[in-house]
Amino acid sequence: MSEPISDVPPYGHAIGMSVQDTTNSRLTLKVPYAAHLVGDPDTGVIHGGVITAALDNASGWAVRISKDWQDDLSMATLDIRIDYMKPATPHVDLLVTAECYKQTKTIAFVRAVAYHDSEDDPVATSVASFMMGTPNQPRS
Amino acid sequence: MQILKQLRDEGRAEDMQALLDHIPYAKFMGVKVDRKGNEITTILPFQEMLIGNTTLPALHGGAIGAFLELTSLITLLFNTQCERLPKTVDISIDYLRSGRPVETFGRAVVTRQGRRVANVRAEIWQDEFNKPIAASHGHFLLTPV
Numbered sequence: 001m002s003e004p005i006s007d008v009p010p011y012g013h014a015i016g017m018s019v020q021d022t023t024n025s026r027l028t029l030k031v032p033y034a035a036h037l038v039g040d041p042d043t044g045v046i047h048g049g050v051i052t053a054a055l056d057n058a059s060g061w062a063v064r065i066s067k068d069w070q071d072d073l074s075m076a077t078l079d080i081r082i083d084y085m086k087p088a089t090p091h092v093d094l095l096v097t098a099e100c101y102k103q104t105k106t107i108a109f110v111r112a113v114a115y116h117d118s119e120d121d122p123v124a125t126s127v128a129s130f131m132m133g134t135p136n137q138p139r140s
Numbered sequence: 141m142q143i144l145k146q147l148r149d150e151g152r153a154e155d156m157q158a159l160l161d162h163i164p165y166a167k168f169m170g171v172k173v174d175r176k177g178n179e180i181t182t183i184l185p186f187q188e189m190l191i192g193n194t195t196l197p198a199l200h201g202g203a204i205g206a207f208l209e210l211t212s213l214i215t216l217l218f219n220t221q222c223e224r225l226p227k228t229v230d231i232s233i234d235y236l237r238s239g240r241p242v243e244t245f246g247r248a249v250v251t252r253q254g255r256r257v258a259n260v261r262a263e264i265w266q267d268e269f270n271k272p273i274a275a276s277h278g279h280f281l282l283t284p285v
Contacts (some may be wrong), residue, residue: 010200011203036167036168048231049202049210053205055202081230083229083230084227138197
């Protein structure tokens, strides 16, 4: 694996995310509620961008834990579409669960859901696709 | 939203920097606004914490998504008088190039504005305007004044 899952990227650290669980090709991460993540100071609701970052990161990791993942591969996000179902609840941690439901030689397809208590009551959902086998060497 | 009303009362409804300074997450990201007439450009200064891939290195896809969303929101608020911050209904992001660890700029266009929903497209770039690193289109729910 080029970067182990435990290797949280700097932006992941900045918003406080951590991996909670990886079972049956599903990955769950947590973003604890924090004052600097607030997008609407009147309500204390966290900004959509935080949810975007968590969904994006969880989706990428879900590809890495899928059974078809090859250690020498690297990948790049092609696109992600996010639907916001309801505002996140202030002062409550956010959970994100992602699953890579199809992977070909070149593309991986991932869906993810952001929620508080239950995946059946989502804050947001996303679908993303990733290009496999992109270069992952330092820029010259 | 308190700050929107306050800025309007003070005749500074178009002061998007003052608005950004009141949004904790925008301050945390370090987003700035440059205004030339009725044209708004957002600026995301580079910070180490924005990195998502330390090997390349490249900006985090989530940071890029957040910047696109903030750019869309700010442009929408600049063009529309709103009671509250517009709510994002959905946003679709295309990643076009990896984001290098340098300053990033953004611009958005409100492609359609209805009574309740606005469609907004946004693009962000680094050194070359004609080489965007990411683009988005999103729907936003409005609460007009």
